Amino acid sequence: MSGGTGGGRAGAHQWDEWFATSDENDLAMLYQEEKASGEDSTFFTLVER
Numbered sequence: 001m002s003g004g005t006g007g008g009r010a011g012a013h014q015w016d017e018w019f020a021t022s023d024e025n026d027l028a029m030l031y032q033e034e035k036a037s038g039e040d041s042t043f044f045t046l047v048e049r
Helices: 012-024
Strands: 027-031 044-048
Touching: 012 027
Parallel strands: none
Antiparallel strands: 027 044
16 A cells, blocks of 8 residues: 545544554555655555555
């Protein structure tokens, strides 16, 4: 799974479910804050913990 620029926003309840599910499956989100050029990045992926 990888990220992108989505228009929607998730509510707090949805995030609670997302974090619970990722904890149950020993997953963590790895993300890049900015590109080598200094621009903001939208990249993320899920990795095993």
